[in-house]
Amino acid sequence: MYKIIERRMIVPNLHEFTVLAPAVAETVKAGQFVIVRPDPLGERIPLSVADWDREAGTVTSIFMQVGSSTAKLARLKPGDSIPTYVGPLGKETVIDRFGAVLCVGGCYGIGSVFPVARALKEAGNRVITILEARSSFLLYWEDRFKKISDDVKIITRDGTRGRKGHISLIPEMMQRAGIVPDLVIVNGCTFQMMRVSMVTKPLGWRTIVNMNPIMIDGTGMCGVCRLSVGGKTKFACVDGPDFDGHEIDWPEFLARRKSYNPEEVDPLRRSSCRSHF
Amino acid sequence: MAEEKPEKKKLDLTRRAMPKQNPWERIKNFDEVALGYPVQAAVEEASRCIKCKKPLCNQGCPVGIDIPGFIKCIVEGDFASGVRKIKETNALPAICGRVCPQEEQCEKTCLLSNKGAPVAIGRLERFLADWEAAEGKIEVPPMAGKTGKKVAIVGAGPAGITVANDLIILGHEVTIFEALHECGGVLIYGIPEFRLPKAIVNREVEYVKRLGVKIVTDFVVGKTRTVDRLLQEFDALFVGSGAGLPWFMEIPGENLNGVYSANEYLTRVNLMKGFRFPEYDTPVKRPCRVAVVGGGNVAMDSARTAVRLGAEEVHLVYRRSKAELPARVEEVENAEEEGVIFDLLTLPVRLIGDRNGWIKEMECLRMELGEPDASGRRKPIPVEGSNFRVPFDAVVIAIGNSPNPLIPMTTPGLEISKKGGIVTNPETALTSRPNIWAGGDIVRGAATVISAMGDGRIAAACMHKYLVNK
Numbered sequence: 236m237y238k239i240i241e242r243r244m245i246v247p248n249l250h251e252f253t254v255l256a257p258a259v260a261e262t263v264k265a266g267q268f269v270i271v272r273p274d275p276l277g278e279r280i281p282l283s284v285a286d287w288d289r290e291a292g293t294v295t296s297i298f299m300q301v302g303s304s305t306a307k308l309a310r311l312k313p314g315d316s317i318p319t320y321v322g323p324l325g326k327e328t329v330i331d332r333f334g335a336v337l338c339v340g341g342c343y344g345i346g347s348v349f350p351v352a353r354a355l356k357e358a359g360n361r362v363i364t365i366l367e368a369r370s371s372f373l374l375y376w377e378d379r380f381k382k383i384s385d386d387v388k389i390i391t392r393d394g395t396r397g398r399k400g401h402i403s404l405i406p407e408m409m410q411r412a413g414i415v416p417d418l419v420i421v422n423g424c425t426f427q428m429m430r431v432s433m434v435t436k437p438l439g440w441r442t443i444v445n446m447n448p449i450m451i452d453g454t455g456m457c458g459v460c461r462l463s464v465g466g467k468t469k470f471a472c473v474d475g476p477d478f479d480g481h482e483i484d485w486p487e488f489l490a491r492r493k494s495y496n497p498e499e500v501d502p503l504r505r506s507s508c509r510s511h512f
Numbered sequence: 513m514a515e516e517k518p519e520k521k522k523l524d525l526t527r528r529a530m531p532k533q534n535p536w537e538r539i540k541n542f543d544e545v546a547l548g549y550p551v552q553a554a555v556e557e558a559s560r561c562i563k564c565k566k567p568l569c570n571q572g573c574p575v576g577i578d579i580p581g582f583i584k585c586i587v588e589g590d591f592a593s594g595v596r597k598i599k600e601t602n603a604l605p606a607i608c609g610r611v612c613p614q615e616e617q618c619e620k621t622c623l624l625s626n627k628g629a630p631v632a633i634g635r636l637e638r639f640l641a642d643w644e645a646a647e648g649k650i651e652v653p654p655m656a657g658k659t660g661k662k663v664a665i666v667g668a669g670p671a672g673i674t675v676a677n678d679l680i681i682l683g684h685e686v687t688i689f690e691a692l693h694e695c696g697g698v699l700i701y702g703i704p705e706f707r708l709p710k711a712i713v714n715r716e717v718e719y720v721k722r723l724g725v726k727i728v729t730d731f732v733v734g735k736t737r738t739v740d741r742l743l744q745e746f747d748a749l750f751v752g753s754g755a756g757l758p759w760f761m762e763i764p765g766e767n768l769n770g771v772y773s774a775n776e777y778l779t780r781v782n783l784m785k786g787f788r789f790p791e792y793d794t795p796v797k798r799p800c801r802v803a804v805v806g807g808g809n810v811a812m813d814s815a816r817t818a819v820r821l822g823a824e825e826v827h828l829v830y831r832r833s834k835a836e837l838p839a840r841v842e843e844v845e846n847a848e849e850e851g852v853i854f855d856l857l858t859l860p861v862r863l864i865g866d867r868n869g870w871i872k873e874m875e876c877l878r879m880e881l882g883e884p885d886a887s888g889r890r891k892p893i894p895v896e897g898s899n900f901r902v903p904f905d906a907v908v909i910a911i912g913n914s915p916n917p918l919i920p921m922t923t924p925g926l927e928i929s930k931k932g933g934i935v936t937n938p939e940t941a942l943t944s945r946p947n948i949w950a951g952g953d954i955v956r957g958a959a960t961v962i963s964a965m966g967d968g969r970i971a972a973a974c975m976h977k978y979l980v981n982k
Contacts, residue, residue, distance in 0.1 A: 258731065258736050258737070259736065262735075262736065262737065272693060276785075276791065276792045276793060277792075277793045278784060278792075278793040278794035278795075279693075279784070279794075303790075303793055304793055307793075318693060319693045319730050320730065321691070321693075321730035321731070321732060321736070322732070322735065322736065323735060323736070324732065324735055451776065451779050451780065451783075451784065451794075452691070452692060452701075452779065454691045454692075454732055454735070454916070454918060455756050455757050455916055455917050455918055456701075456754075456755055456756060456757070456758075456775055456779070456913075456916065457758070457773065457775045457776040457779050458757060458758040458760075458773035458775055458776050459772075459773075459776045461767060462767070463767055468760060468762075468766070468767065470757055473757070473917055473918065473921075484767075486869070487767050487869065490768075490769055490868065490869030490870075491767065491769060491869070493769075494769040494770075495795050498789065498790075498795030499795075501790055501795075
């Protein structure tokens with residue numbers, strides 16, 4: 236059993252989730268994920284890693300409450316335990332001295348792009364962080380990004396913070412700032428990663444995305460996390476989760492992500508709130 | 513029962529049938545299909561053994577069980593001694609008695625198989641194991657004194673459990689690292705409940721734990737710790753990390769929704785208990801028309817699982833003819849009894865989806881058999897222009913898998929074959945590194961439970977020699 240150190244809603248519907256898992260904390264790196272099972276009847280779901288404390292043996296993720304499994308996680312309190320917390324899985328994000336790197340985060344990806352930005356900064360890169368949210372009240376960790384970035388830019392859909400608009404404003408914003416990035420790294424929802432890849436492709440900006448498919452074992456056995464990259468089938472759990480965003484078959488990936496949507500929310504309808512549906 | 517005319521006076525050529533659940537009942541549940549011999553049938557079946565002076569049956573067994581020995585015990589009604597006899601060489605008799613391909617091994621070399629009625633060795637092995645469990649008195653074998661040597665085992669599947677069992681009895685300290693949250697490997701995630709009840713797997717795992725084997729679950733060697741990191745703490749290491757990425761046919765449409773690898777399909781149902789959704793959270797689709805592509809035991813398991821999940825029609829699509837089906841005859845018969853439709857000499861060439869990305873149809877070619885190929889089987893050749901389409905709302909691809917890539921990817925100096933498996937010396941199971949052994953699917957690709965156990969047995973013997981001389 237793995238003890239919950241912290242589980243709190245940091246902005247509406249997004250939860251910071253810290254678990255005591257010394258074996259994972261000792262070796263985890265930016266870009267990797269863990270597989271979590273909330274209770275003995277629960278499913279195995281992947282969560283990207285957002286931070287860790289090697290000495291304390293803790294690992295932190297940000298997750299969004301969507302379906303029944305994340306609802307179970309969202310009900311956990313510090314001191315509770317969960318039966319499965321295994322990792323670190325997947326390959327780490329490649330960290331090198333690239334030059335100017337755009338780190339783009341949205342939703343739960345704001346959390347997971349944080350250690351990537353931090354490692355890139357430590358490796359001597361010029362790190363420009365771009366955080367996108369629908370509204371200012373959905374932004375978090377801005378202060379943490381400021382400490383490790385050369386610049387932090389904000390985009391909100393409703394204009395309540397930073398630039399008003401959408402993630403596809405990135406090229407224009409970079410042009411204004413006079414920056415031509417050597418690399419773009421995106422952690423966020425599928426749609427955001429797709430949009431960024433679409434706008435950077437014509438510019439030839441190399442774009443790495445941290446993919447988030449359905450997984451079961453997460454160790455290269457079941458094959459559910461497969462996606463087409465450059466016309467070839469790859470497995471996100473062992474070949475990724477980082478891939479070249481310009482090579483991904485996005486429509487196929489979006490369809491596969493949705494394959495269990497009805498079942499994801501079905502158990503919620505059977506909860507005590509049945510009368511609400 | 514049909515009486516065959518015996519050649520000699522005492523030669524009994526009637527294999528005692530094992531009771532099974534009726535097909536029309538069992539397709540509605542996930543309970544075990546074969547129910548096991550009652551005592552009388554077991555004793556009668558055992559009495560058919562002609563007690564050869566030079567028995568060949570045990571030579572057909574990958575772990576060398578003293579088969580005539582345990583059969584004699586059954587004849588004499590001394591079941592406890594029979595169990596002890598088996599456990600001298602086999603840690604998992606309840607499992608092997610159920611899933612070993614005996615017709616290819618011990619029963620094939622039984623002299624009575626020339627007469628078409630070999631002694632049902634597998635069923636007798638199962639009988640003894642189940643008898644012991646029912647008695648509730650599971651004996652612990654004599655244990656050697658502690659050697660102080662530490663062994664790490666990667667994977668709690670059939671290979672790893674065999675190594676653990678053998679080495680703990682010899683006095684070594686054994687720790688198994690398992691990636692999943694439950695032990696048993698393919699016995700838990702792959703082989704369905706109706707063929708191998710999970711309670712039996714758990715019982716065998718509890719047994720090795722009782723012997724003193726430590727098991728760490730949720731620990732992915734190659735990720736949580738590398739092999740080399742573990743070797744700083746352990747004197748020797750065995751890799752039994754099993755099956756890896758599923759193979760696909762590399763035809764268009766294989767990433768459509770509703771197309772599963774057999775590994776995914778079976779893992780959802782067996783390990784994650786998807787058939788009990790929504791009591792369990794992991795969902796599995798319950799489509800009406802299912803195609804399973806492949807002809808091995810995993811294909812049969814997938815097809816029979818689809819039947820139990822309520823599919824109206826389940827087709828098994830195989831490119832050769834019935835004679836070439838690699839699955840056990842028993843499993844093919846079970847699938848037929850349960851209404852699985854065999855589309856033989858049929859090759860899928862394209863999967864066609866609807867506008868939302870879900871599988872809708874499968875396009876196939878008819879095949880005919882040509883000259884024997886490298887595998888000795890007649891090569892299937894497509895009949896030109898024979899394309900046809902069949903509607904399906906799920907397709908399960910069960911054409912095999914490669915060895916798990918995690919340890920080959922993260923362990924320097926380990927010789928890897930072209931197919932991605934770890935290369936070992938077949939006589940010792942030793943890899944290209946002096947303190948790492950390997951066996952089972954990580955070496956062979958997709959093979960059988962018993963061959964994994966055979967590898968484990970060989971590895972354990974060699975590891976023991978290494979450890980005592982170290």
